[in-house]
Amino acid sequence: MKKIVIFAAVVSICLTGIGQAGFLDNLFKSIGPVTQKAPTNSEIISGLKEALSVGTEKAVTEVSQIDGYLGNEAIKIIIPEKIQNVADVLSKVGFQRQVDDFVTSMNRAAEKAAVKAAPHFVYAIKEMSFDDAKKILKGSDSAATDYFRTKTSDKLYADFKPVISSAMNQVGATANYKKMMDSYTALPFMKEVAIDLDDYVTNNALDGLFYMIAEEEKRIRTDPAARVTDLLKKVFSN
Numbered sequence: 001m002k003k004i005v006i007f008a009a010v011v012s013i014c015l016t017g018i019g020q021a022g023f024l025d026n027l028f029k030s031i032g033p034v035t036q037k038a039p040t041n042s043e044i045i046s047g048l049k050e051a052l053s054v055g056t057e058k059a060v061t062e063v064s065q066i067d068g069y070l071g072n073e074a075i076k077i078i079i080p081e082k083i084q085n086v087a088d089v090l091s092k093v094g095f096q097r098q099v100d101d102f103v104t105s106m107n108r109a110a111e112k113a114a115v116k117a118a119p120h121f122v123y124a125i126k127e128m129s130f131d132d133a134k135k136i137l138k139g140s141d142s143a144a145t146d147y148f149r150t151k152t153s154d155k156l157y158a159d160f161k162p163v164i165s166s167a168m169n170q171v172g173a174t175a176n177y178k179k180m181m182d183s184y185t186a187l188p189f190m191k192e193v194a195i196d197l198d199d200y201v202t203n204n205a206l207d208g209l210f211y212m213i214a215e216e217e218k219r220i221r222t223d224p225a226a227r228v229t230d231l232l233k234k235v236f237s238n
Helices: 002-016 020-031 041-063 081-092 096-126 130-138 143-170 173-185 197-222 230-237
Strands: none
Touching (some): 041 143, 041 197, 041 230, 081 096, 081 173, 096 197, 130 143, 143 197, 173 197, 197 230
């Protein structure tokens, strides 16, 4: 029926010379908006993988830059709770600089190690099934991040920890920690506090990375401007 209406309207405009701009506006209004086809199963999977690739790449790039951790209060690695008292005591007796150097070096180690995460995310994306994709698409704003945690946490930790350990030595975190503890134990009645520093920095570095991935995921789900490809626009707008 609509085809007949459109054809008659076109014939009418040709014969009567009615103003084209206003007529076409009214014509398209009468037809109604063009609806976009729902994405196919294949497009859903491809769209999800593309979204995760975009999100993880951006997150890894951000945290692996200088001040990627240190300059972001949401993921900055702070003094371990177990030795917070050590830091407090040293700050009061003139060793705040040592405490600050230690915090800076922990974050530098995390920034240096972050690039190691990328291959693990690429593998997890490749392994994603259609069922995984459907659950993620219909899940919470952090469903994809939760998927990554399940699929990559153990492997990431195993890969991250030796890199963190090496980076801690390279950027001086281990040396700064020793200086800090030496200054602390030199004070009357103060004893050294044992802590697995590599484990602490590794876990906090991974938590920060997953936090940033979750933020990117939320942006893609909720902000059309973050959907940087046609496929992302099609999948997430539906």
